[in-house]
Amino acid sequence: MDKQPTTRRDFLGLAGGAAVAGAVPIVTLRPLDATPAMLSGAIRNVVGEAPIRNGKVKLDIPPLVENGNTVPMTVSVASPMTAEDHVKSIHVFNEKNPQPNIGNFHLGPSSGRAQIATRIRLADSQKVVAIARLSDDSFWSASADVIVTLAACTEEVN
């Protein structure tokens, strides 16, 4: 999504407007990124009204990455992966990319082990959330904070 820099003119216009309107504090202009509200919206789309509990899920992602274009990520869930008790799906979300979704991964008892790995893009330093849906339709989650030095997704193409 557009990450247009605030021009001097826009800023002065806003500041002037604020001064006219009274002592309104200058609000930081947020770029059109996924906000925590979009993150929770995307999570609710998957989970619905069901409670999400912490635990069972392990999210392995480096805490500090230089290049946000390829961040290795592994999600594993403590589960016996039997027909009665297995992981149905793993959903991964982010907080500040243009879109809150990263990927949905569908597994089953034939997976044997509830673990997936891939490489993701992160447009900013942010929180990554992994949620697992178990066969009894309970949801478990884990999150991790990642600091990104070089952002992905929104850079200019040379």
Next chain:
Amino acid sequence: MAALINVPPKAKRGDVIEIKTLMSHIMEPGYRRTAEGSILPRDIITSFTCRYNGAEIFRADLFPAISANPFFSFFTVAKESGKLEFEWIGDNGFSATASASITVE
């Protein structure tokens, strides 16, 4: 389209085996701008499926936040000898398949 598939050629019955796949694809997220300011249209793979002798064992929905040349690692139980089939589907009619055989003893 170039796909890299890593499946153990042989396994013992009941073993949990790791499968690794990589498909070459730009995964253009649809948010990048050229120097002239126009937005590059989205061009990503949206779906990846793995079937083991016809039965789906792993499926992924991909979003622009998946890196270029999507890589996946996942697991399955080696049940019987046969074929693993992989399918990638994406924007602009993108479609690619690959397969690998496994011998289970």
